[in-house]
Amino acid sequence: MIDELIDAVIDREGGYSDHPADRGGATRFGITESVARAEGYSGLMRHFARPAxxxxxxxxxxxxxxxxxxxxxxxxxxxxxxxxxxNMGPAVATAFLQRALNALNRGASDYPDILLDGRIGQQTLAALDRFLALRKAAGEGVLLKAIEALQGERYLSLAESRPANEAFLYGWLANRIG
Structure with a gap:
C-alpha cells in the first residue's frame, strides 16, 4: 500500500520547484531542502534522487x-x-483524526474522548477500533469526510492569513481534498 501512496505523492508533487511564495523553499519530489538536509542530503536539490x-x-x-x-x-x-x-505534517494529520474521532463519539458515550496530542498511540487506536466496530464499513467513509473537512478549512485559513498562499489554494483543494 505505502509504495503506491509514495509513488502517487511523488508524481503529484513533480520534480524540482522553488516557487517564490512557498515558504518551504526549494523542493524536489515534494521534499523540502530543509528536510533533505536534516536527512543527510548535501547536494543541490535539483539533483535530489527519487529513491531518496x-x-x-x-x-x-x-x-x-x-x-x-x-x-x-x-x-x-x-x-x-x-x-x-x-502536506501539513504528520502531527497535524493525526490531530485531524483525533478531533474527528472525538466529535463522532456521541458525547463520549461510544468511547472516551482522546487527547489531541498529534500522535498515534493506544488511545487513538482504541477510539478508532471502537468507532469502526460501531459504525461498520460506512464509518470509514464518514470519518474520511470529517478529516477532509478539517483539512479544507485549514487550507482556507492559510490562504486567508497569508495572501501569498492563495497561489497554492486551488491546487491544494484540487489535489488534496476528495
Missing part, C-alpha cells in the same frame, strides 16, 4: 507517525493521513 525522496516519505511520513498501524484497521484513513501529513 521515497525513503524519506516512508520513514518520516508513514512509519514514524504510526500510519501503518492505522492502515491495518482503516486503509482509506491511513492513506488520507499520509497525504495530509506530507
Amino acid at each position: 525522496a521515497a525513503a524519506i516519505y516512508r520513514r518520516l511520513y508513514w512509519d514514524r507517525p504510526g500510519f501503518d498501524r492505522v492502515a491495518a484497521r482503516a486503509p482509506t484513513i491511513a492513506a488520507e493521513l499520509f497525504d495530509t501529513g506530507v
